[in-house]
Amino acid sequence: GGIITQTPKFLIGQEGQKLTLKCQQNFNHDTMYWYRQDSGKGLRLIYYSITENDLQKGDLSEGYDASREKKSSFSLTVTSAQKNEMAVFLCASSIDRANSDYTFGSGTRLLVI
Amino acid sequence: AQKVTQTQTSISVMEKTTVTMDCVYETQDSSYFLFWYKQTASGEIVFLIRQDSYKKENATVGHYSLNFQKPKSSIGLIITATQIEDSAVYFCAMRENNNRIFFGDGTQLVVKP
Numbered sequence: 757g758g759i760i761t762q763t764p765k766f767l768i769g770q771e772g773q774k775l776t777l778k779c780q781q782n783f784n785h786d787t788m789y790w791y792r793q794d795s796g797k798g799l800r801l802i803y804y805s806i807t808e809n810d811l812q813k814g815d816l817s818e819g820y821d822a823s824r825e826k827k828s829s830f831s832l833t834v835t836s837a838q839k840n841e842m843a844v845f846l847c848a849s850s851i852d853r854a855n856s857d858y859t860f861g862s863g864t865r866l867l868v869i
Numbered sequence: 870a871q872k873v874t875q876t877q878t879s880i881s882v883m884e885k886t887t888v889t890m891d892c893v894y895e896t897q898d899s900s901y902f903l904f905w906y907k908q909t910a911s912g913e914i915v916f917l918i919r920q921d922s923y924k925k926e927n928a929t930v931g932h933y934s935l936n937f938q939k940p941k942s943s944i945g946l947i948i949t950a951t952q953i954e955d956s957a958v959y960f961c962a963m964r965e966n967n968n969r970i971f972f973g974d975g976t977q978l979v980v981k982p
Contacts, residue, residue: 797974797975798972798973798974799960799972801969804969854900854901854965854966855921855964857906857916857919860913860915862911862912862913
């Protein structure tokens with residue numbers, strides 16, 4: 757079985773700081789996703805990538821950059837952390853097939869002080 | 870407009886009973902796929918069950934089953950013989966003919982002993 761790994765698990769940043777979150781998967785999945793989840797809320801799509809070097813904006817892309825340099829990895833950068841921001845960032849991957857479900861990572865919990 | 874809507878924010882049931890969680894969706898596609906995911910207290914999100922829109926038969930996996938009412942754009946999740954471990958947040962999701970899955974805001978299920 758494969759695994760999808762997010763690093764770091766916890767991230768504390770300062771206001772205005774650029775912060776990078778990483779995601780690796782060994783399923784050989786084509787498509788990877790970054791979602792943001794605020795406390796008690798649903799998942800909002802930030803960026804996704806259907807193949808190496810591809811990037812597609814989601815509903816919440818402003819304030820973020822993403823990079824897919826290898827098929828197995830997808831990184832997300834918070835370009836300027838907002839004070840008191842607190843959220844969980846979830847990475848997911850799937851086969852490029854319409855009936856394919858997602859496999860999720862365990863998340864990166866961000867706190868900006 | 871939200872593509873996937875879960876109107877129940879929280880449900881509380883007694884152990885060993887049956888619970889139904891509601892979900893309605895919105896799409897123009899003739900073929901689409903509907904999913905339910907479970908998020909545990911640790912934050913882990915796991916795929917539970919899928920319904921293909923072209924299938925009339927309701928999907929069933931273990932003690933999870935779906936109530937698919939296509940004319941109403943509705944896909945309810947039914948959990949029979951609930952257990953304490955079923956306490957979690959349940960997300961309904963829809964995938965159209967692109968690579969994106971749209972998620973609802975989730976329903977929190979509390980199973981009491």
